[in-house]
Amino acid sequence: MRLTQLKEIIRTLPVKPGIYRMLAEDGGVLYVGKAKSLKSRVSSYFLKQVSSPKTQALVARIHHLEVTITASETEALLLEQTLIKSLKPPYNILLRDDKSYPYVFISEGDTWPRIAFHRGTRSQAGRYFGPFPSSTAVRDSLNLLQKLFQVRQCDDSTFRNRERPCLQYQIQRCRAPCVGYVSAEDYRSDVTNTRRFLEGRNEEVTEDLIARMSMASEAMAFEQAAVYRDQLTALRRVQEQQFVLKDVGSVDVFAVAAQPGGVCVQVLFVREGRVLGTKAYQPAVFGETAPADILEEFLPSFYLQGALSEGGGRDLPREIITSVELPGAEVLADAIRMQYGRDVEIKSRVREARAAWVEMAQRNADAGLMSGLANRSHIAKRFAALQSLLEREAPITRMECFDISHTMGEATVASCVVFDGQGPKKSDYRRFNIEDITPGDDYAAMHQALTRRYSRLVKGEGSLPDILFIDGGKGQLTQAIEVLDTLGISMGVSGVQLIGIAKGEGRKPGLETLHFPDGDTISLNADSPALHLIQQIRDEAHRFAITGHRQRRDKARKTSTLESIEGVGPARRKALIQHFGGLQEVQRASARDIAKVAGISESLAQTIYAALHSH
Incomplete structure (x- = not known):
């Protein structure tokens, strides 16, 4: 649909809240947005003076518009996030992180509660502390808590069947409640102090330990008093390191750093005044976008898309603090209230400890952006070196690599990994469970995986790569040639360029030989950037294949x-x-x-x- 026709549609749009979908010529959705006034918002895209390169590129591709009127701007925001999650439009900021955050879990309802790592639905009876930004942060916390309070971390089955203390008791990480080495009262005290510590109530923990140490000393129980003394010493050392924990609060802090070619959004998680850690996101942003606009799109994705799915959403803080003033903060707060049934404050002007948190998040965002840009520049140099090696005129935009993994023919799995100009594109990775072949026949496995992969691509279900790497020598490469020839896929510089990667003597890195369909071979210097890129994609394909193989093998062995x-x-x-x-x-x-x-x-x-x- 031409520009004049689009403007005719815009003239008929209502001055009401709703969402709009911008469609390409083939009907694909380019962008989904929400508006307080559909007419005003959509009209702004077609002004003569549009400074944003992203908007200019978007408007050049629009062929049709669709709108949905809603009762309020908040309802429009919720519908927008539902559509972004399902349609994944290329011009929206996409949050590719659907994993639930890990928590520290303390069980309830039994005499000897356990403390453990937890990820997933919170259905067990007990307290959940978090969210933590990574599994490493949780495990570090569990390790610290073992040293401080020695609460058991073994599973219930192991606990019930112990007849003597395990190694954790020997290294003073557990007080062996499984064999009665600690009284129920003392153990409950350790569990209580663990909860207090995770809630940030360190002063109460200190007072309790001092009181118990004094009571033990007066009762001449000097060994027990020494235990409390050691816990106090360890706790005070921890408190000395926790310089940001004076201001109690449950806060998520967001900072954004943006430069041409990259964006980094840093999230700082604070729970009960304790900084649990940070997590960096590098969302897909098309063109240059202002930091405030990035956060305006990012935050609804972060909080609402999870709540709109069956998972139930994220752990909600009492406050959300942003490094820049957030447009539409009231609308986001209303949407969060509708989804979670709780109020949350969204602010950008803060002082004292909260200002220090913002500064910390901003420093991390700036460092994350610089690291990401440097990495992309490094990858770009490797791509350029490979392009020069293969004497290609056009830049390399997409590469795929296949590998096979099995154990003596059992549970054979083929992997396909994809690299684009920014490195690994994990959303396009695929695994293939290989069936109906002679166990251990790598050639047949490769033939089946390639046939299944490229049969779909020929039907238009994806994009063909510029280069197809096969982990193996002439035999595996021959299978790829047969498959592509059967499917009618052109090969060579003008089509899909095939390359086999044969390992060198002793399978040592740097001794690989590249095999080509015409029989030519190349051995590159160990310091070649092109070889490093080939090794990277080959190793990633191997990792992805062996991980899938182990999962399939273990599942088969565990199946009754x-x-x-x-x-x-x-x-x-x-x-x-x-x-x-x-x-x-x-x-x-x-x-x-x-x-x-x-x-x-x-x-x-x-x-x-x-x-x-x-x-």
């Missing part, structure tokens, strides 16, 4: 033999296990004994017996 028997569902499996007391006893049973289980007929018992003994 009963699960593969037709007619034996979850209810019958449970009945069999409960009747005989375990899988080993089921395997020892005769068909006649199996038929005595409720819900198992004689014919099914014969089937189960035959299946178990065929294994």
Whole structure:
């Protein structure tokens, strides 16, 4: 649809809140936005003087407009986030981080509570402390808590079946409640102090330990007094290091750094006055965008997209602090209130400890941006070196690499990793579970994986790469040639350029040989940037393949033999296990004994017996 026709549509738009979708010529959604007034907001894109390169590039591609009127701007914001999450428009800022944050978990409801790492739905009875920015931050905290309070971290099954203390007791990381080496009262005290510490109530912990140490000394229990003394010493050392924890609060602090070619949004997590750590995001931003505009798009994605899915959203702080004044802060606060049922303050002008948190987040954002830009520059040099090596006129925009992993032919998995001009593009990675081949036949596995991958691409389900790397020598490369030829995919510099990567003597890095379809081979110097890029994508394909293989192999080995028997569902499996007391006893049973289980007929018992003994 031409510009004049678009302007005709704009003239008919209502002065009401809603969302608008900008569509490309092929019908794909380019951008989704929300507006207080659809007419005013959409019209602003088509002004003669538009300074933003992002807006100029977007308008040049628009062929159609669609709008949805909503009852309020808040409702429009929620609908906008739903559409961005499902459609993933290229001109919106996309938050590619759907993982739930990790927490420290303390169980409740038993005599000997445990403390543990937790990620996922919070359905168990107990207290959850967090969120922490990474699993490393949680494990560091658990390690510190072990030294301070020695609360058990083993799972309940291990705890119930211990007959003597484990190594954690020997190295003074646990007080061995499993074998009664600590009283229930003392253990509850340790658990209480652990909770207080995680809540930032360090002074209460200190007072409690001093009181207990004094009582133990008066009772001549000097060994116990020494335990409390050591806990006090360790706690005071920790407090000396925690210089930012004086102002109690539950806050998320956001800072943004932006330069042409890159953006970094840094989040600082503060819970109960304790800085849990930081996390850096580098969202996909098209063109140059002001920091305030970046945060205006980023924050709804950060808080609302998770809440609109089945996961239920993020742990919500009492305050959100931004390094720049946030446009539309009131609308975001209203949307958060609707989704979470809680109020949250959004502010940018803060003082004292909160200002120090903003400064810390900004320093980290600036450093993250510089690191990201340097890394992209490094990658760009490697891409340029490979382009020069292969004598390509056009820049390399997309590369794919395949690898095969198995253990003696078991659970064969093929991986496909993708690199673009910014490095690994993990959203395009794929794994293929290889079936119906002779175990250990790497050629057949490669042929199957390539056929499945490029059959889809030929149908238009993705983009063909400029270069296709195959981890292997001439044999694997021949499989790739056959597959692409069968599918009618052109090869060479003008199509998909095929390269086999054969490992050198002793499989040492730097001794690789590159094989080409015409029979030529190249061995590069160990310090070649082009070789480093090839090694990087090859190693990533290997890592991705072996991770998938191990997951598939472990799953197969953990799967009960009963699960593969037709007619034996979850209810019958449970009945069999409960009747005989375990899988080993089921395997020892005769068909006649199996038929005595409720819900198992004689014919099914014969089937189960035959299946178990065929294994």
